[in-house]
Amino acid sequence: MKRKVVWKTNSQAQLSLLPPSYDDLVPEHHPVRIVNNILDQIDITSIERTYKGGGTSSYHPRDLLKILVYAYLRNLYSSRKIEQALGENVHFMWLSGCIRPDHNTISNFRSGKLKGKFKKIFNQVVILLAEQSYLSLKDIFVDGTKIEANANRYTFVWGKSIKTSRTRIENQLKSLWRYVETVYAEEEQMPNQPDSFKAIDPNEVSQTIDKINKALQGKDIDKKVRQKLNYAKKNWPKNIAKYNTYEQQMGGRNSMSKTDPDATFMRMKEDHMLNGQLKPGYNLQAATNNQFIANYTLARTTTDTTTLIGHTEDFIAGYGKPPETLTADAGYGSDENYTYLEDNNIEAFVKYNYFHKEQLDEKRSKHKKPFAANRLFYNNETDTYYCPMGQPMENIGSHVKKTATGYQQKINRYQAKNCTGCQLRSLCHKSQGNRIVERNHKLVRLKAMAKQKLLSPEGIAHRKQRCWDVEAVFGNIKHNMDFRRFMLRGLDKVETEIGLIAMAHNLKKVSLAM
Template identity: 75%
Template sequence: MKAKPVWKTDHQSQLSLLPPSYDDFVPQNHPVRIVNSIVNQIDISFIEVTYKGGGTSSYHPRALLKIMIYAYLRNLYSSRKIEQALGENIHFMWLSGNIRPDHNTIANFRSGKLKGKFKKIFNQVLLLLAQQQVLNIKDIYVDGTKIEANANRYTFVWGKSMANSRERIEKQLKELWRYVETVYAEEGQRPNGPDNFDAIDPEEVAKTIDQINKALKCKKTDSKVKQKLNYAKRNWPGNIAKYNSQQEQMGGRNSMSKTGPDATFMRMKEDHMQNGQLKPGYNLQACSKNQFITNYTLAQTTTDTTTLIGHLEEYKESFGHAPDTVTADAGYGSEENYTYLEGENREAFVKYNYFHKEQRQAKKQPNPFHPEQLHYNLEKDCYYCPMGQQMANIGSYKKKTKNGYLQTYTRYQASNCSGCPLRVCCFKAKGNRIIERNHTLIRLKAKAKEKLLSPEGVKHRKQRCWDIEAIFGNIKHNMNFKRFMLRGIDKVETETGLIAMAHNLNKLAIMS
């Protein structure tokens, strides 16, 4: 005879003499306890003073801060979903003390009360972890990643397009005035012309159009010219004002989104259309140690090269001292960055362009005609070509980078290349060969190469790969944070801090 199954009984309707506590349902090693313990130890008086006295009671900012950090740790970024979790998730209920702020309160706290203040909270937590010897903040690994902004992907403004539009308006103003001169020339007269035709100031453009209209007022004018002047009067001053406003918002950038002016169009690795489409985003710069984020900054530039100095300066401002060692990839290897690190007397392991290519080609026969292979005589300040001919110094010039840094290039020219049997292999330009050399950069690259190839340099280069790049992989794929929720660089900075804090505390929970 088949045995009857025995069912476990439930106690859904049974009353308890001593109801259970929320604490009974939260394991001792759960990440929510880490968040609660850490936030209880930090000073948030600078947030408390922003609340006005009187009126109805307010939710304590410490409780709201715990909720926000734990929500990001649990991949909840929407204020409505956080509100829902506060009524359904036992861990949120325990952490919040069963308070239930609505989504507006949560959103206002994140984008309002925390704006411009979260970095101070983040630094306090880092120093606390350093005191507990969980991590050290003296050796850092720097890298950057691009994260999409909360902005329309298809409403963009391009700096080059605005410059072309200004040039077109300026050109058409000149053409209209030439037409005026033609009309007056037929009558043997000469009109008084405008002071300038620069399409920079909307009032000046309107004044120029009025002068053209006034000059043609009593003259027989082509109907198409009249239509063009009417169109210009209605649109051009307004367009110039719009371009000026957009240019001011863009600053030194080449692009921006109309719905998120702080965001710059960048090429992302996540390409949903598979066509290399540019998206509005921010360049997140972070440094780490043992996969803990030790500092973060947001850049609006598409490349990492110009971000290193600002990132390290903010690090010094946060902790009162510079890091002992800095390790970064080839995206940061510029003369300006090397000069800064040398001036700061920092131990730096920063690659430069073609570093890996040089290592791969080290076993191959080098090109004897490449400028780097030519012999340089320091005393005479000259180079010697493969035929032994002296290449004398013919002067130098300065070149300014996009960041405003001045580089010095020196030019060297051979005295007579005609009839040289190696000329075909050496160079193809007419005349005698000229090479340009940046001696400062050559020296700095040689110094960087020596450090990178040292045992310590090899160790740091290997660690950088799994240290900082693993963090970006965790944030984008495990935490599924690929697009910011907020708009405006100040609010986005707060959100960056929240995701960085969530990553660190989750890492701490795993280690516990």
């Protein structure tokens, strides 16, 4: 016998004497309550000062800040979708107190009012979480990841291309002047040569073209030369001005996007065409502890090596003191970085290039290059290296090498006295004369110290933690939060946006821990 189905009733048409409270509809430990409670404790005076007053009333910046942070926590990054959620989502209604700012207000607050001011708010939240023992600011783990910019992938400018175009214009100006010389070859009076053919200043290029035109005025010249001069007068000064603008916007970088000049073309792991192409983006640097983001910075360089000092300086500026320990992978191991960390009394567990290869070779007791410079015996007292045959290699001088950041390295050179007839010469070196090796003694010392720390029990523990600490944060941001591309353009604006992502990540971690 079939049993009677009992349906649950609803009260859609039932009138109530008192409407339900939104507070009753929000669970006690819901993330929206955490966002509300923590941001109520934060000083936002710096944002309040940006409001001039007068005219119509304004939405309070604290309310707008709560809305944005919670929206990012819920993977809502579009201002229009946030506006829609404020009218449909109970949690947004409770958090906002039923205010309904439109998408323009939300967007202007995010890209305008928060610009340059959000970092201090983020630091306050991190300090509050550290006081509650969610994370520690003493030990940090640093790594970087690249995030695509909100820019056209195909409107690129390359620094090398600009140099090539300048050189081409310079060569064509010289070629045109050589044509002038051939025209006047049989005449006694030769016009004065232009002061410069350098394609740097658009006015100077224009003057050079005018001088060539004046020299050829009234002469029977080739039609193609006349066409080239007309084209040059019309386009070359304009192109040089454009190149100058691009170089100023690039600021020493090798590339940029026309739609977001602050973005640099980088090779991304997330490749929509699966062909390893370059895309405009920013290099996000993050310092984490217990999978909480303690600090973030955005770099416009493709490598991590040159970002560590600026990132650490930003950490010190935000919290008033440096961390006690810093752990990073081999991308940050350099003479300049080791020196900086040593000078600031930061215990560094930072790998250098070939660290893992060295360990593997030592484990196998096999070296592919047994006669490499780092395998030679060095006598510190006499400042002498010894070749594989025991022949002394004396110091023959030194030179200073300057890195891309301006850091100076002292390189010492050592030369063997006589390699002629040596049985090991073919294995030892390929140069024609006596072997010369170059050594940076400071870097050798710093690498030896780094190796000792990395192989200690404490160093092994730090290296193991780095993998699941900082890299897990990037995985959460890109995959769980689905944030792989910025919504805004310009370095100042994307710094605010990644700050909102970082704060949303931290507060989501707090909600999961409760």
